[in-house]
Amino acid sequence: MNTPQDHQADPDGQGPHPDRAATDPHTPDGTADATTGADATTGADESAGADSETEHAWDSRRDLYRHSPGIMLGHSARIGGSLVGGDQHGVSGGQVTGDVILGGSKVEYHLGGDTEERSGEIPRTEVEALARTFVHPVEKGEDAAAYVGGTAPVDGGPDADLPDEPWQPGSPFALALAGLRAHRVAVLSGPATTGRRAAALMLLRAAGSRSYRALDPALPPGRLAGELREGCGHLVADFVTTAERPLREHHIRALGERLHAADSHLVVVVGPHPVVHGSVSPVPWEPPEPAALLAGHLRHKDLAGRTVDELLALAEVRAVLAHHRPVADTARFAERVAGHARGTVSLAELGAFGHYAAERQVREWFDSADHSLHDKAFLIALATFDEAPYPLTAELSDVLFALLQRIENPGEPARIPVFGTSSAQRVEQALADRYQEPEETEWGPVLQTKVQFRDRLTAITLLREVWTGHPSARPALVAWLRRLADDPRPVVRTRAAATAAVMAEADLPSAMALLIRSWAADRRLRARLAAANALALAHHLGAPHVSRILAEWCVAPDHRLRWTAVRGYALVGDAFPAEALAALTEAVRGLEARGGPARGWANERDELAQSAAALLLAAGQEAAARDDWDTVAGLWGALPPLMRGTTRDFALRATVHACGPTDGPGGTGRPLLLDLFARSDATPGTGGAVLRHALAALWRGVLNDPECSASGLVTLRQWVRGAEDDRGAETALADLLPLLAVSTEDHRRLVYLLENLRSEGDAAPPSVALRLRALVLVSAPRDADARTPA
Incomplete structure (x- = not known):
């Protein structure tokens, strides 16, 4: 164990970690760069650098939960946050006013007569059947029943069950209807999945139409007026407006004149970001709850x-x-x-x-000829990076597109449109939403624009479908995920592992052979961490045999597989803690039987202890949240018996490693292990009392061990300093410290620590240290000399 002066506060504030090596600034996260001649590294080089520089097991667990999709681990239920819409993106929300000239002019020539039929009748019975189930959106707090079933007569007369007009005044429907009655033409905008076509027909019905016709949406704006009929309600569904094909003011006025003369109405249904000029503004349509x-x-x-x-x-x-x-x-x-x-x-x-x-929905996307290979690559990337920043998704979807293009057209280079479809259109086409949310970084939270499928089941469903239903895409997917797993950004690496986990749940043998097994045996730590993350998430998704894989790898001859399994236990061992702790203990015995750590893994003992600490902390916190203190006591009670024989060092190291993680961001807050002690019931015979005695026994072992005592004292100093502003922590220490002062030497050590606990520049110990010292003096053993040792 290191001496106290060897322990500095970690950047993440997680407290002292024994034998934790510094990270090489030239190789982030302690991994070798695969593109800089890493393959030529010798075994000695690997032992000296590549495997000794890694983040703490608890930090890996924290990052896994921070960067994984919420639907996998259940820690995130966010459905949107602040939607990025309206005038926050696009060209003023997509509605352009005034004259805009982009590019050259477009001239249309019509030679000869157009004999193609460009409209068709919509049966009135179909519209009336639709009216029976149509629901008008209402404000929160309104009675939804009053706006269900638009069965009122077309003249708006009274009905036994409905108000005179079955829509809420001031609602989008009411606004669009007012414009339709005044101008005879209305523009309804919204996503294709919101029922906007049904709303358009209901608008025509409410305006008094008794016959209905559908116009060809491929008609140019200037040709619409020529297709209008007398005394009819007209619908143009899915009408596309772009900067090159806008719906201009003169188009709308010409339509209004023709409609007034014919005593008819027209509703034009456009997308959520239309390009419309003129006095008739598009009315956004949103579906009911x-x-x-x-x-x-x-x-x-x-x-x-x-x-x-x-x-x-x-x-x-x-x-x-x-x-x-x-x-x-x-x-x-x-x-x-x-x-x-x-x-x-x-x-x-x-x-x-x-x-x-x-x-x-997923099969429709993959089977659709309307979705290009570029579109499908974006869908796969969005499934991988659901709830992640949009620029990241778009950037890496182009990488996947290039790999897929090599399979589909190997002789043709991938042509990626630099300025193609707008981000708003891509997101809408994917039935997703954009929203703003802070993203945690190593420098603090940063506000990001993120993307999320509206249906929370889409992401996992899409990844399963592309892996099992489209095997031809596998080479590209495997190459893409391997590249993501080596990315310097933690969120990218974690999402690569999460995607591999979905594939393992759907087809374990193929995912293990093509991705996870090769990652686990890789020399680079990033790859091995990706394998551990993938196995942990696969277990959460219900993939079979994960615990068996970890158990076999934990005692494998290859130290890389052992490292992956040991880190995997830190990430998912709390799901089967007794089995995980037994496997780690067996690995410790195997390590001592081999005569020490492997050549390429110098800190193997410490990694085993870190994983044990992480899984015990996680499982203990979960059981305590259920008020199941017998389980908590059983978990931690398994360590004191290990303080005998070859497993003694393992139990003591695990105790010290469990002291660092806290319940606050960035290492702030109360240490989790002290919090467990504080929340436990001290009544004799209860699980809480058993837990307290087990933790006290472990602490006494740490403080009386020649190698561990320095680390233990450093931790105690940090705990006491943190209790200055935490009365609950002070109360817990007041209960714990007397349990540690069993012998005269224990008592003198604690008194000395509390009397000499000073921060830099302070002349006296903090007041909390003096209060705790008084309690320790009162609880001194009978044969103890209460004087401070020289």
Whole structure:
């Protein structure tokens, strides 16, 4: 063990870590650069540098939770945050006013007559059937039932169950309807999955239309007026407006004149970022809440005597509605809910709808000819970097596109559009949202624009589908993930491991052979850490045999596999702590039987102790949160018996390593081990009392060990200093320190430490040290000399 002066505060503030080596500034995270001749490194060089410079096991665990997608570990349930929309991106939110000239002019020539039919009738029965289930969005706090089922007569007359106009005054629907009545033309904008076409038809119906026609969205803006009919409601769905094909003011005025003359109406449905000039501004359309939408569909179905509220209260229904999904999916889900009410659909089938819908959407993307290879590469990258910064996703999706292009067209170089589709359009095409959120960095939080699929199940579903359903893409995916695993950015490396974990859960043999096994046997620490992260996340996802893999690797002849398994136990061992601690203990015995650490892994003893400390802390915190102190006591009670024989050093090192991590960001806050002691019940016979005695026994072993005592005293000094502003920590130390003063030597050591605890420039110890000294003096052994040793 190092002496106290060897221990400096870590940059992350996690406290002293025995035998922790400094990081080489030329090789971030202590890894060798694969592009700078690393393959020529000899075994001696590896022993001297590559494997001795790594972050602490607890830090690896913290980074794994910080950078993994929330849906994997359950630590993040954020659905959006502050949406980045409106005038925060694009060209003033996509709506352009005034004259904008981009590039050259475009001239259209029409030679001869156009005989193609450019419109078609929409049956009135279809519109009336749609009106029965249509739901108008309402403000929070409004009665959704009052705006469900637009069955009021077209003249807005009274209805027995509905207000005169079944929409909320001031709502987007009301604003669009006012414009439609005044100008005879309205522009409705929104994503394709929000039910905007149904809203457009309801606008035409509310405006008094009794017949309906759909116009060809491929028509140029100037040709729309020529397709209008007398006394009819017209719909142009999915009308594309761009800087080269804008909907200009003269187009809108010409349409208004023609519509007034024909006593007709027109609703133009455009995307969420339209390019429209003129007095008629696009009205953004947002779908109703999923529960209200589902209720609107259920009210007109045979529910076999079940009520809508009863069905909405089902846990399986609430789980599906918790994810924002396309309006059409909610309509399909209503059929299943009604089927369950009639007894034809089980609860399990009902709960599986979310996965079914996500799989259906993913297959549509991969099968679609409208999505280019560049688009599909972006979707895969977004699935990998869900909840991560958008620039990162876009940058690395281009790398994947180049690799996929080599497979699809090996003789043609990848042509990446530098200024192609806007970021807003790419995100919308992926059915995702942009939002702003602070991203943790080594310098502190930084506000970032992030991207997230609206349906939380999409990311994992997409990665499974591309790995198992499209094997031809595997060479590119493997090369891409290997490159990501060697990236200097922690979030990139962690996401590479997370993606490999999804693939391992879907197809363990292939993922192990192509990615994880090769990472685990790699000379570079980054690769081995990627393997450990991947196995930990794969276990959380339900992949089989992870604990067996770790157990076999933990005693493997190859020290690289052993390192991966030992770090893996730090990351996921709290899921099976007794088994993990037994495996680490067996590895310690094997290490001593071999006569010491491997040539390429000088700090093997310390790594084993770090992992034991990390898994015991994590498992103990989780059990304490459940108020299961018997389990906490059982976990930590397994260490004192190991303080005999060849495992003594392992138990003491693990204790010292467990003292550093804290419950606050950047190493601030109360040490986790002291917090466990503070929260435990001291009543004799309880699990808390057993825990306290186990921790006291471990501490006495540390302070009386020639190699560990210096590290233990450094930790005690830090704990006492931290208690100056934490009365709970002071109370815990007041209970702990007397348990450590068993012998005269113990007592003298503690009194000396407290009397001489001074920060730089201070003439006297902090007041908390003097208060604790008084308690230690009172609890002195009968044969102890209370005088301070010279």
